[in-house]
Amino acid sequence: MTEPLKIGIAGLGTVGAALVGILQTRRAELAVSCGRPIEIAAVSARDRGRDRGVDLSAVSWFDDPVELARTAEIDVFVELMGGAGDPALSAVEAALSRGLHVVTANKALLSSHGLRLAAIAEGEGALLNYEAAVAGGIPVIKALRESLTGNRISRVYGIMNGTCNYILTKMEKEGLSFEACLKEAQRLGYAEVDPAFDIEGNDTAHKLSILTSLAFGTAIAADDIYLEGITNISIEDIHAAADLGYRIKLLGVAQRTESGIEQRVHPTMVPRESVIAQVDGVTNAVAIESDILGELLMAGPGAGGNATASAVLGDIADIAKSRPGAQTVPVFGRPVGELTPSVKAEMQSHEGGYFIRLTVADRTGVFAGIATRMAENNISLESIVQRPKHHDRTDAPQTIVLVTHATTEDSVRRAAASIRSDGYLFGEPQVIRIERPRTR
Ligand code: HSE
Secondary structure, eight states: OOOOEEEEEEOOSHHHHHHHHHHHHTHHHHHHHHSSOEEEEEEEOSOTTOOOSSOOTTSEEESSHHHHHHOTTOSEEEEOSOOSSTTHHHHHHHHHHTTOEEEEOOHHHHHHHHHHHHHHHHHHTOOEEOGGGSSTTSOHHHIIIIITTTOOEEEEEEEOOHHHHHHHHHHHHHOOOHHHHHHHHHHTTOSOSSTHHHHTSHHHHHHHHHHHHHHHTBOOOGGGOEEOOSTTOOHHHHHHHHHTTEEEEEEEEEEEETTEEEEEEEEEEEETTSTGGGOOTTEEEEEEEETTTEEEEEEEEOSSHHHHHHHHHHHHHHHHHSOTTOOOOOTTSSOGGGOBOOOBOOGGGOEEEEEEEEEEOOOTTHHHHHHHHHHHTTOOEEEEEEEOOSSOOTTSOEEEEEEEOSEEHHHHHHHHHHHHHTTOEEEEEEEEEEOOOSOO
16 A cells, blocks of 8 residues: 555644545545545644544644644645744744645735745745635636646736625625624634634735736735725615626736736726626636636635635645655746746726716706816716615705726826815715726
């Protein structure tokens, strides 16, 4: 019998416990497809006494994940603790530094320290696999890192946070409040330990920074990402978008522009008939536009124990099938020394359509004033509609919704500033960018 591949798993939360369960119940099938058994040799977690619904009696226990990364009992270190810093960082560093292959689902860690870790892995001839870090079970890392080699990529965008997509879908379909939908997402195990990471867009930004590097061959530049979360999106926006033929999604977008690489995460209106607009609930979707292949769109479960464990398992299986001394796949698709510094395209120069919702005083000249401010800034309008009031008081504010043709972020900000100074606006203008898929 071929020697088993011995793995050490650090972190037994939703994903870790799901992985242990799958490895135990599918042991025989995995041994056949990988050519050798995969054995859980050791684990580490915070609370040894917790019932996780899996049998760990025959497995070595480490209180300290860094000690687990150092033990001679394992061939592969699987990091499922999360977090950009310690203990995940020290543990992964310790494992790679002694040439152990590492599998991780940790997007925050890779976004902050990916280059350094990749350099260590490269120096030691170790694999650093992280399929589960982006878009849960969707094999987008493999697609970018291996399958699309040779393609020139122009844009990558997607729904990469299951919690946000679940909330936006549930708000739209069931008319529930933002808070109620978030609670449900947490109960179902989709959200991060701190759900602010989901709803403020940081989780999507971590994932986007990784995809950008893979897509454009650039060093990770997470600080270059323009970031807006979904906490500001109201039912009113969702309904106005629907009336105009759009749906609102939290997208991460990276695209090559004349002035550099644009990376942005924000609520986005997508045409209702586009495929990405149909992606509901915890499902994620990633679109990749490239010159040889054209547009590739992958959709699938983006969060939750089994979906994420499936991607982790695929990474472990790749290691089990690899032969000692064989060439390893570069962590970010090319050797670290070949990654170019990322040149940031400023958000001010972003070009696209915009949805602008204004709450204004209901008086003569306001409509004309708004149209004038748009024209002064060279913004051409696709539509401008006055939404019906909810009651007949003549002094009640009025809602006006504009959709622009392609313009620049700078023009929209200037127009919004002028409208603000004109004295008829209540609150802040709600501005949502529109993204159009290339082909549908
Ligand atoms: N909190 C993340 C999400 C989990 O909601 O998508 C997967 O990264």
